[in-house]
Amino acid sequence: MKPFFFIDYDNTIFSHRTWAVPDSALEALSHLKELGCRVVLASGRPFRYTSLPEEFQGRFLPDCLVSSNGAIIETPEEVLWEKYFDPELQTRLLDYVVEKKYCLMSSADGKWCTSNLERFLELASPRQRKLLPESGEAFQKIYHCQMTSFFLSDTEEAIADVQAHFPELKLLYMGPELGGADIIPAENGKVIGASRILSHYGLTWEHTVAIGDSMNDIDLIRKASCGIAMGNAMKEVQEAADYVTADIDADGLARAIAHALKLAGLLA
Template sequence: MKPIFFIDYDNTIFSHQTWQIPESTLCALEQLQKDGYKLVIASGRAFRNNSLPEEFQGRITPDCLVSANGAIVEIEGKLVKEKYFDKDLQRRILDYVVEKNYCLLSGQGNDWCTSSIERFKEIASPKQQQLLPKSGDAYKALYEKQIPSMFLADTKEAIADVQEHFPETKLLCMGDELGGADMIPKENGKVKGAKCVMDYYHASWDDIIAIGDSMNDIELIQAAGFGIAMGNAMDEVQEAADYVAKHIDQNGFADAVSKAREEIAKR
């Protein structure tokens, strides 16, 4: 079978420097689909088929989604997996970040809320502040919602503290450029979500091409038959990859796809 491409979103497809998807990236994605490759968007965001990036509209429809770091999996438009935080654990996390005045973000689609809007304004970049998260009652409503993943938009010290306090979770750092960390139940992860897709298509790890940039990608990049780190990826991710592409804003994704095609041609 043709390899399946598992592709991260933030700082792999979507640049946090320009706050857009490079045209060369969109063209590379379109061409992969035209050539018959399966595309899987494997993101920390809780994407659904009805909440895909605006730039995709009319151009790209992913074959599958591995969203919220593997907690939500959709295959060919059908939901096949949902795995959320345990309710008691979720409540304790939401309480703790308020007590410590950490900036926790959570949401689905384009709606975000935060534990501390003041803290968010302190540490978020001007572009990140375009998220315009809500607080107060919107944050309190999270206690009753099913949450697949959260984002701790705070310092390395805060991330380390929360990880130590909640060993039943994994905090996956996004690197200095983006900052913060995805927070997921320990049993979740993109590899777990990828397995659902692989089972559906009867694929093995040798059939997988993985492209990403941060710590929520590293396990998938290591497991894949060919793993690619973006040039803007964290050092640990680059070291784990089979190939390091150019920076996202230097046509890095197109470079990653070109290298992947070279490797496929050798098989």
């Protein structure tokens, strides 16, 4: 059987150093589709088929999406699963980060919002500052929106504090390069989302490949029959992987895919 791929987006497909997708990555993803391998975009971002990355246009269409760390499961034909934050828990989380003056990020009504714009400007990189979020009334709207996840764009100390205060949540650290942490309900995650995809196709974890770089990928990398960490991945993720490929900006994804295809006997 041909391998079934689950591939992360940020710092696996999309480089946060160059703010671009390497050509080698897009070529490798297209090649997988040509070989008849199924490819799932497994991301912490809330991707939908109506909002895929611009770089994919005309070059690559994933077979399925595991978005918002498993809260959204979608094929081109149908939505298989949607799981939103409990409204009461969402309100408590938002109140807490506002009280603590942490920088929480999310999107509401198509607008990128933050709980603390001053904190955002203090911690963000020059490139991130160009994506200037709104605050105030724009952020207040998030209280009344159905949300699948949040991003705490703050320090490791802030992440640890929110995790300790909300054991019913998972805070998934993105590592020192990207920083911050995805915030999801404890019952969600990429492994659960991937399991729903496999069940949809009547498949098991045998012949699965997972490729990623950060803590929201580590369980998926451990669960897949072939777990691959990027060369730029966090140390814990590399230690959990069966294979460590090159850095994202050194054709790391293309090399990871070539390794998996070689193991499957699809590449000499």
